[in-house]
Amino acid sequence: MSPxxxxxxxxxxxxxxxxxxxxxxxxxxxxxxxxxxxxxERGERAVPYCPEExxxxxxxxxxxxxxxxxxxxxxxxxxxxxxxxxxDVSAEFLAGAQGALSVCEAVGATRAxxxxxxxxxxxxxxxxxGELTDGPGVTTALLRSAGVEVEGVEGxxx
Numbered sequence: 358m359s360p361x362x363x364x365x366x367x368x369x370x371x372x373x374x375x376x377x378x379x380x381x382x383x384x385x386x387x388x389x390x391x392x393x394x395x396x397x398e399r400g401e402r403a404v405p406y407c408p409e410e411x412x413x414x415x416x417x418x419x420x421x422x423x424x425x426x427x428x429x430x431x432x433x434x435x436x437x438x439x440x441x442x443x444x445d446v447s448a449e450f451l452a453g454a455q456g457a458l459s460v461c462e463a464v465g466a467t468r469a470x471x472x473x474x475x476x477x478x479x480x481x482x483x484x485x486x487g488e489l490t491d492g493p494g495v496t497t498a499l500l501r502s503a504g505v506e507v508e509g510v511e512g513x514x515x
Contacts, residue, residue, distance in 0.1 A: 366402035370461050370469035370505070372478050373405040375512050380407040384417040387472055387512025396470075404464055408477040408496040412453025414446060421446050422476050422484035428498035438476055438495065441487070450477060454496040461505050469500055473509035480509025 374381050377388040396403055410416060419440040423431055430436035431447060438450040454477065461469065471478035471494075479494035497507045 364400055366400055367468075368404050368464040368466045369396065369401045370406050370457060370466045370471075370500075371396075371403040372470065372472040372475070372510070372512075373407040373410075374472055375470065375510055376403055376405050378405060378407065380410050380416050382409070382416070382418050382420050389510055389512045389514050391514040392470060392510050392512075401468070403470075404460060404466060406457055406460055408453030408457050409449065410453075411456045412449035412451070414449045414453075419444070420484075421450075422487055423495070425486060427485065427492050428483065428495045431495050432498055432502075450495045453477060454499040457496045458499055458503055458505070461500065461503075466505070468506045468508070469497075470508050470510050471497055473511045478509075480507050482509075 374387045375389045375392055377386050379386045421438050421440045424437045424439045426436040437445050437447045473479055474482050475494050476484050477494045477496045480497050482489055483492055483494040500507050
């Protein structure tokens with residue numbers, strides 16, 4: 358409790374697009390009102406973060422996916438993240454993932470709500486070789502390896 362007697366809100370990392378930021382690859386958002394209500398119910402304070410923008414990619418940007426293998430292979434330097442035109446954007450995805458972990462450490466966040474099906478943020482599914490597949494995105498894989506609990510959110514719920 359704070360000195361004023363109000364409940365301290367637990368910081369949680371949230372994909373910025375889920376909070377209405379127009380930072381998706383196509384310049385749109387995935388605002389999720391149900392997530393906003395859930396955060397309030399749980400006493401959690403959203404810390405917005407877009408790993409792709411924070412990693413240095415602009416908005417809009419070409420769609421990208423893990424070229425082969427999985428996010429752990431990208432983290433190990435054994436696979437790349439590429440755009441639909443074949444440009445290697447692995448460094449930007451890795452920088453964004455590391456930035457997410459740094460933000461979690463700085464604010465004391467042990468939980469994250471990230472955009473499902475993203476090559477950065479997907480928790481249960483992501484894109485590999487241009488196809489949707491089971492497995493996490495690069496940021497989720499790094500956060501989980503550091504002990505951050507990640508929950509995937511589809512987005513665009515009223």
